[in-house]
Amino acid sequence: MTDWTGSLSLDLEERLGKTVAKRVYFQGAFKVMRPIYADHSGQVCYYLLNPGGGYLDGDRYKMEISADEGSKVTLTTQSATKVYKTPKSYAYQETEISLKKGSYLEYLPTPDCL
Numbered sequence: 526m527t528d529w530t531g532s533l534s535l536d537l538e539e540r541l542g543k544t545v546a547k548r549v550y551f552q553g554a555f556k557v558m559r560p561i562y563a564d565h566s567g568q569v570c571y572y573l574l575n576p577g578g579g580y581l582d583g584d585r586y587k588m589e590i591s592a593d594e595g596s597k598v599t600l601t602t603q604s605a606t607k608v609y610k611t612p613k614s615y616a617y618q619e620t621e622i623s624l625k626k627g628s629y630l631e632y633l634p635t636p637d638c639l
Contacts, residue, residue: 530584531555535571537628539595543567547593555586568597568629579607580616588620592628599631606634 531553538547544567551557558572573588580586592598608616624630 528585529553529555529587530577531575532587533557533573534589536591536593537569537596537598538593539567539597544569544592544596544598554584555588566597568599570599570601573600573602575602575606579609580611580618581609582611582616583614584616586618588618589623590621590630591623592625592630594625594627596625597629599633601633601635604635 533551536548556574
């Protein structure tokens with residue numbers, strides 16, 4: 526599939542005891558907010574945003590996340606993702622997560638991570 530309603534790519538690395546993004550890319554109806562550090566652990570939290578409010582008929586989303594060695598990340602959303610009626614075509618999301626040795630990822634599709 527090439528016609529994405531929204532796509533997001535986030536590549537993370539550990540740098541001086543803190544997880545940082547080495548590459549962030551998003552387009553369409555899929556976005557990521559600035560990083561949040563809740564404490565001094567170096568773990569980062571990112572909010573994934575769907576400015577459209579939910580998935581509609583025929584929507585297609587792609588998310589690619591990669592975490593290098595030692596990186597720690599929490600991914601969450603601003604609210605539960607709603608999937609509305611899709612009478613003509615299904616809604617689709619493709620997610621690819623790549624974790625290297627010693628990395629850690631929490632995916633919490635709810636705003637309760639902090």
